[in-house]
Amino acid sequence: MTDIAWFIRRLKAMSIPEVAWRVSQKIIQKHEQKKYGTAKISVAEKLFNQKLRGLHIDVSKMRLNYRNEKISLNTEIPLLGGYNYSIYKKDWSAGFQTNAHWPDEFSYFLKYKQRDDIGDARTNWELNRHFQFALLAKDYYATNDNKYLDEFIELFEDWNKKNSFLWGISWTSVMEVAIRCSNWCYSYCFLKKTKAPETLLNLLETGILNMTDYIANHYSSFSSANNHLIIEAYSIGQTGILVGYKPWIDLSINILTRELPLQNYSDGINKELSIHYQSFYMEAMGLMMRLMKYNNIIIPDTWKPMLIKMCEYVAACIGNYGEVIVFGDNDEGKILDLYGGLNHYQFVLELFSCLLPEKYVDSFTSENLRWLFDKDSLNKADRKKRYIPPLSICNKEGGNTILRSQDGRVLIGIDHAALGFGSIAAHGHADALSFQMFVDGKSIFVDPGTYIYHCDLKSRNSFRKTENHNTVCINGKDQSEMLGAFLWGRKASCELLEYSINGFGTLIYASHNGYGNKQVLRKFKYDGYKKFIIDDFLTGKGNAEGSFILSPEIGIEQISDNEVKLTILDEILYIKCSEKFGIKQVYYSSRYGVKEKTDALIYKINFNGTVTVRTIIMIK
Helix, strand or coil: CHHHHHHHHHHHCCCHHHHHHHHHHHHHHHHHHHHHCCCCCCCCCCCCCHHHCCCCCCHHHHCCCCCCCCCCCCCCCCCHHHCCHHHHCCCCCECCCCCCECCCCEHHHCCCCCECCCECHHHHHHHHCCHHHHHHHHHHHHHCCHHHHHHHHHHHHHHHHHCCCCECHHHCCHHHHHHHHHHHHHHHHHHHCCCCCHHHHHHHHHHHHHHHHHHHHHCCCHHHCCHHHHHHHHHHHHHHHHHCCHHHHHHHHHHHHHHHHHHECCCCCECCCCHHHHHHHHHHHHHHHHHHHHCCCCCCCCHHHHHHHHHHHHHHCECCCCCECCCCCCCCCCCCCCCCCCCHHHHHHHHHHCCCCCECCCCCCCHHHHHHCCHHHHHHHHCCCECCCCCEEEECCCCEEEEECCCCCEEEEEECCCCCCCCCCCCCCCCCCCEEEEECCEEEECCCCCCCCCCCHHHHHHCCCHHHCCCEEECCCCCCCEEECCEECCCCCEEEEEEEECCCCEEEEEEECCCCCCEEEEEEEECCCCEEEEEEEEEEEEEEEEEEEECCCCEEEEEECCEEEEEECCEEEEEEECCCCEEEEEEECCCCCCCEEEEEEEEEEEEEEEEEEEEEEEEC
C-alpha cells in the first residue's frame, strides 16, 4: 500500500512528456529483458552493439601525466559508513547494514529503495564504482610489480563473474554505471602503458564500449535529470573522445551545455542547493573540459563564465582551516580518486585552477591532479592570481550568504534559498533560514548532515526535518512537505528582504512561507568580528521552537535560564536568548552512514500576534 501511495505522489510530480518518456523507457527495458534476462552474460564478454565494432581506445587522448613521480600505492578504498574494505572487497552484493545480500535479480525488477531487510544501496554502490580498479592499475603502472596486476585481475574476473550485465544491485542506477565506466577507462589507460595481457585489455575495452552504449540509451531525463545526468553525460563524452566517436562526443557536449543554465543559478549556486552535489557536478564538468582542451575540441562559450562563478561560491564556502559550509544532502560522491580517499572540494578547486584564469587554492596537493597535469601545467597554474572570497558574499538568486571575520577565524553560512531542484527537490532539507558557524576551523553550530539514503526511512526523514536544523519550527511541523526519501510536495520558498553592510557590519533579513498564515522572518547581524545576533519575528498564533544544534565536541555550561557558555578546546562562546534555553539530544552525521548523538539548545515560545526572540552569540 505504501508503494502505491508513493507511486501516485511521484506520478503527480511528472509532466505528461515525462510520463511518455518513462513509458518509452519501459518498452526498451522489456526488449532488454528478453535479450539479457535469461542467459546471463558479462558486460566484458562480447560487444553487444556491432555498430561499435570498429572503435578502439587511444590512450594518448586521455593525456595522463605518465611522468608523475609523486605516487601513493594504496590498494584499498574508503567505504561509506567506515566499513572495512579488506573484508568486503569481493562481497559485491553485500547489504552492509545487515548480514543480508542483494539478490541476483534482473536489475529492472530489483527493489532497492528502503530495504531495511538488506541495507542501503548507496553504501553498496561505492564498492561497485571500482575506484579500486583504477588504484591497482595505477599502482601496477608505477611499480611494474605483478602483485598489483594479479589483484586487479582477481577482482576484475570475480566482479564480472558475479555481476552479469543488468543483473543485481550494481546495475540498478545508470549513474553508477557511468562512474564505473569512467574508472575502467582510467584503468585501461594505465594498463595499456604496461605489459598487461592483451586479453585483459580487450575485456576492459569491450566493457567500456558496452557500458557507454548503455548509458547513451538510458541517461536521466526530466525530473531525474539532476547531477545524475551530468555524470552520465561526462562518461559518454569521455569514452567518445578516447575512441574518437563523434556521436557520443556531440551528445555529451550538447547535454552539458544545455543543462548548465538549467541546473545552476546565474550567481554560481547549483540548484540542488547542496555544496557537495555542486562539487560533484563540477568534477564532471572539469574532467570533460580538460579532455576537450587537450584534444582540441571547442569548449562552448557559456561554460567558463558559469564555472568561474561556481568555483567562487565553493571557495567562499571553505574557511581558512579547510572547514566547509554544507547545506542539503551529502553522500560523498566522486568520480575519480587515484589516491584512495581524497579531499573532494580541494581537488575540484585544484582542477579548475588549472583550467580557468585564476586559482582557487593556495597549493596543489591532490594526487589526481599530478596524473591529470604535468609539472609545467601545475607550475603555470600556481603562478595565477589567487581568488580571495570577500568577507561577506550574498548570493541573492542562489539563496546562500557566507560571512567570514576579518581575521579569518569565523565562518558563517546562512540559508535563505529554495528547497531544491525541480519538481521533486530530491536533495533538499527543510532548513530555510538556518545557519552554521565555525570558529578557528571547529564546528560550533552544525547542520545535522545526511546519514543515510535507501534504508531506515525514519532516520532519513529525521535528518531533513525542520526541528533538527538551526532554524525555527512552528507547531512541530516541517516547513516543506516530505512525500518520500527523495520527493517533496508543498515547498517553502524564501524571500530575501534586505542585505546590507553598514557601520555595525552585515545584515541579512529574510522570510519564508512554509507555515501559511504564520509568518516567520529572521534577521541576522554580524559585526565582522565576534558578535552575531539573530532576531526571530513570529506573527500569527502557534508554538515555536528555535534550535541551535551543537557539534558533539562542544561542552555546555548553563550560566542562567537564558545564557549558556560553550567550549571546545580553547574556544569559548556565550549564547544568550531573550527566552529560556532548554537542552535536547538530537542526532548528527558528520560522514555518510555514520551518526552520533549531540546536544541542541532550544527555546520554546507560545505566540499570539507578533513576537520577537533575540539570540546573541559572542565569541571570546
